[in-house]
Amino acid sequence: MRLPLFLTTIHDWLYSMMPEIWAKIVEMVLIAVGYLAFFAVAGLFLVLLERWIAAWIQLRRGPNRVGPGGVFQTIADALKLVSKELTGTIKADMFLYNLAPYFPIVSALIVLSVLAFSSTIQAYDVNIGIFFIISVSSIGVIGILLGGWASNNKYSLIGAMRSGVQVVSYELSVGLSLLTMVLLTGSLQLSQIIEVQRTGGWLILQGHIPAIIAFMIYMIAGTAETNRTPFDLVEAESELGAGYHTEYSGMKFAYYFLAEFINMFLVAAIAVTIFFGGWLSPFGITDHIIWLQPVWFLAKVGGIILLMMWFRWTFPRLRIDQILTLEWKYLLPINLVNIVIMAIIILLGWTL
Amino acid sequence: MQQEYLVQDPFKTEEYMINMGPQHPATHGVLRLLLTIDGEIIKKVEPDLGYIHRSIEKMCEYDTYQQIVHLTDRMDYLSSHINNEAVCLTVEKALELEVPDRVKVIRTIVGELTRLASHQLWWGVFGMDIGALTTYFYAFRDREMINDIFEETCGARLTMNYNVPGGLMFDIHPNFVNRVKAFVKHFKTKLPEYDSLLTGNIIFQKRTKGIGLMTAADAINFGVTGPGLRGSGVAIDTRKTHPYSAYDKVNFNIPTFTDGDVYSRYKVRIAEMWESLSIIEQLIDNIPDGDFKVPTKAVIKLPKGEFYQRVETARGELGVYINSDGNKNPYRVKFRSPGFSNLSILDHLSRGYKIGDLVAIMASFDYVIPDIDR
Numbered sequence: 001m002r003l004p005l006f007l008t009t010i011h012d013w014l015y016s017m018m019p020e021i022w023a024k025i026v027e028m029v030l031i032a033v034g035y036l037a038f039f040a041v042a043g044l045f046l047v048l049l050e051r052w053i054a055a056w057i058q059l060r061r062g063p064n065r066v067g068p069g070g071v072f073q074t075i076a077d078a079l080k081l082v083s084k085e086l087t088g089t090i091k092a093d094m095f096l097y098n099l100a101p102y103f104p105i106v107s108a109l110i111v112l113s114v115l116a117f118s119s120t121i122q123a124y125d126v127n128i129g130i131f132f133i134i135s136v137s138s139i140g141v142i143g144i145l146l147g148g149w150a151s152n153n154k155y156s157l158i159g160a161m162r163s164g165v166q167v168v169s170y171e172l173s174v175g176l177s178l179l180t181m182v183l184l185t186g187s188l189q190l191s192q193i194i195e196v197q198r199t200g201g202w203l204i205l206q207g208h209i210p211a212i213i214a215f216m217i218y219m220i221a222g223t224a225e226t227n228r229t230p231f232d233l234v235e236a237e238s239e240l241g242a243g244y245h246t247e248y249s250g251m252k253f254a255y256y257f258l259a260e261f262i263n264m265f266l267v268a269a270i271a272v273t274i275f276f277g278g279w280l281s282p283f284g285i286t287d288h289i290i291w292l293q294p295v296w297f298l299a300k301v302g303g304i305i306l307l308m309m310w311f312r313w314t315f316p317r318l319r320i321d322q323i324l325t326l327e328w329k330y331l332l333p334i335n336l337v338n339i340v341i342m343a344i345i346i347l348l349g350w351t352l
Numbered sequence: 353m354q355q356e357y358l359v360q361d362p363f364k365t366e367e368y369m370i371n372m373g374p375q376h377p378a379t380h381g382v383l384r385l386l387l388t389i390d391g392e393i394i395k396k397v398e399p400d401l402g403y404i405h406r407s408i409e410k411m412c413e414y415d416t417y418q419q420i421v422h423l424t425d426r427m428d429y430l431s432s433h434i435n436n437e438a439v440c441l442t443v444e445k446a447l448e449l450e451v452p453d454r455v456k457v458i459r460t461i462v463g464e465l466t467r468l469a470s471h472q473l474w475w476g477v478f479g480m481d482i483g484a485l486t487t488y489f490y491a492f493r494d495r496e497m498i499n500d501i502f503e504e505t506c507g508a509r510l511t512m513n514y515n516v517p518g519g520l521m522f523d524i525h526p527n528f529v530n531r532v533k534a535f536v537k538h539f540k541t542k543l544p545e546y547d548s549l550l551t552g553n554i555i556f557q558k559r560t561k562g563i564g565l566m567t568a569a570d571a572i573n574f575g576v577t578g579p580g581l582r583g584s585g586v587a588i589d590t591r592k593t594h595p596y597s598a599y600d601k602v603n604f605n606i607p608t609f610t611d612g613d614v615y616s617r618y619k620v621r622i623a624e625m626w627e628s629l630s631i632i633e634q635l636i637d638n639i640p641d642g643d644f645k646v647p648t649k650a651v652i653k654l655p656k657g658e659f660y661q662r663v664e665t666a667r668g669e670l671g672v673y674i675n676s677d678g679n680k681n682p683y684r685v686k687f688r689s690p691g692f693s694n695l696s697i698l699d700h701l702s703r704g705y706k707i708g709d710l711v712a713i714m715a716s717f718d719y720v721i722p723d724i725d726r
Contacts, residue, residue: 012613013488054485057486058485058486058488058489058490059489059493060489061491097689130571154368154370158392158707160369229483229553230483232483233483233708236483236708238377238378238480238481238482238483238711239374239378239707239708239711240707241377246472313485313486314484314486314549315483315484315555316479316482316483316550316552316553316555316556316559317482317483317484317486317555317557317559317708318558318559319554319706319708319709320392320708321706322558348691
């Protein structure tokens with residue numbers, strides 16, 4: 001793998017300092033720390049962005065007191081959450097109750113490691129990339145189910161059950177819509193998928209009509225996977241109070257909260273990788289400048305996130321039966337037909 | 353028998369109860385609903401009142417008639433002016449006191465502004481209840497202008513106390529007419545925005561159409577009044593059927609929709625906002641000159657007897673019953689509040705629907721808990 005110069009220097013220095021096995025372990029730890037740092041910063045920034053955008057849509061000012069323009073607001077909030085007392089319920093299943101918040105955050109972190117931020121920044125380019133992402137990201141819902149169950153609270157339980165039903169249903173659409181695009185690329189590996197787009201143009205253009213349908217289905221299902229409005233009935237404020245995390249406080253609540261935002265980032269990042277050419281620049285104008293690659297990637301991800309935030313602050317919430325109807329009666333059949341159409345288009349060579 | 357025991361319905365589920373409230377985001381106050389639910393489906397709703405009972409009716413028996421007016425602010429705080437007006441009208445009726453036209457017109461204008469402010473708040477909260485958080489801020493942007501007008505004229509934004517038996521506490525502020533005109537002009541451009549943000553949304557329509565169906569017969573049997581009744585196709589509005597103040601001088605329609613679901617109750621309120629704007633427009637240019645108050649005695653003593661006056665608040669029909677034994681305090685005061693009757697139908701309407709629908713049904717009646725629980 002080609003690495004930026006300063007990383008290569010560190011790499012060489014480490015290998016010259018200690019035996020290979022130790023050097024490898026130290027490198028792994030360094031990369032893990034780097035990803036964790038990105039994880040935290042991205043989470044905090046997305047919360048801030050969400051609040052700014054909400055304020056902009058809602059004719060308010062939003063955070064504007066802590067730091068210049070309110071940029072330190074979420075850091076202050078995080079500090080507050082860290083220092084808060086961890087309250088819990090008496091009859092809760094304490095083991096599961098304490099364990100549950102780690103599932104969403106760990107699954108999100110593992111998925112993050114597969115993402116290709118640029119041609120060089122990718123922790124683990126696994127050859128079953130898309131499959132890996134779909135399978136690992138579905139672990140997160142266990143945390144929500146466990147948390148809701150272990151809290152010994154009926155509101156939490158209703159929220160958790162809603163979440164279980166919703167995420168299990170929409171996993172199908174996410175998987176199938178990505179599968180539609182995999183037909184085009186012929187590979188599950190993320191670096192390969194991007195390589196295909198470097199030569200043939202972004203997949204959403206290559207696959208034209210079925211690709212656009214797949215993108216729309218992916219966006220709907222992805223929003224549902226992250227439990228955001230219009231699919232936020234997991235924590236439907238006006239119905240269930242706070243839903244599955246009603247009984248959580250302090251850092252445990254913050255884990256759930258952070259995981260939600262990181263999941264949103266992941267959904268957007270996967271959409272960008274599969275449909276919009278990942279770190280590739282439009283028409284390859286700046287592809288040769290390596291340091292611009294992550295910038296392009298993050299800019300595209302930002303665009304998709306903006307779209308999801310726009311949904312959140314303007315749409316009402318669906319009802320549980322409507323959510324299931326949408327998935328099983330509309331999205332899933334459309335998706336299956338769409339895959340067939342895509343296969344026919346590829347066979348006939350009608351791709352762009 | 354053994355066989356039957358084993359082959360029981362595999363989909364048999366158990367009902368359970370949850371407490372919705374007294375502190376719950378959807379109840380907008382301290383209403384407690386005991387829900388019996390089977391999964392998500394509502395089997396029974398039992399409202400439990402008493403969390404904000406301040407015994408206003410009993411307190412009235414120890415107050416003079418001028419003082420009673422101030423207590424009624426705290427019932428339906430979003431229609432405070434109309435509540436005050438109801439008491440004043442009852443007292444004036446008992447004293448056979450004819451208030452000047454100026455008072456009637458000003459009362460009507462302020463009353464309609466109150467109705468607008470109440471419906472705006474309802475619209476914002478309705479959106480919030482079904483998950484669209486942004487509506488709240490759009491509604492409050494416009495409601496703020498009305499509150500500013502009230503603040504300038506009578507010094508208070510919510511509990512106004514602008515009415516006194518015999519007229520108004522003071523004359524309107526010199527800016528009043530201009531500001532009301534500016535507001536009407538502003539709101540006429542903003543009201544279509546409400547429709548484009550929420551009413552046209554497909555999710556919103558799916559959430560509200562065909563939910564909480566109330567037939568006209570049900571509505572009448574349960575004593576439902578206001579937009580709830582008119583959403584079931586019964587065109588009854590106290591402002592038309594028993595006109596008070598200046599309502600007999602203005603032209604307005606009673607908006608009715610016949611579906612009887614949450615959506616038609618929503619549409620009724622939106623249409624009522626247009627009607628209120630039209631009433632204000634008709635009156636604001638011709639406020640007659642004259643006194644703003646008829647002098648009354650410092651201690652009002654009503655003649656012996658029973659007096660009743662009904663008015664239309666933003667939520668329905670408010671009735672004020674005063675039983676006087678000729679003293680300075682009433683012998684008994686009873687308020688027929690719209691919210692109480694509208695709450696009584698909640699169980700009937702929401703059985704068989706889901707929790708999300710219950711929230712929408714509650715929002716469509718616009719419950720104000722201190723009005724239900726006086």
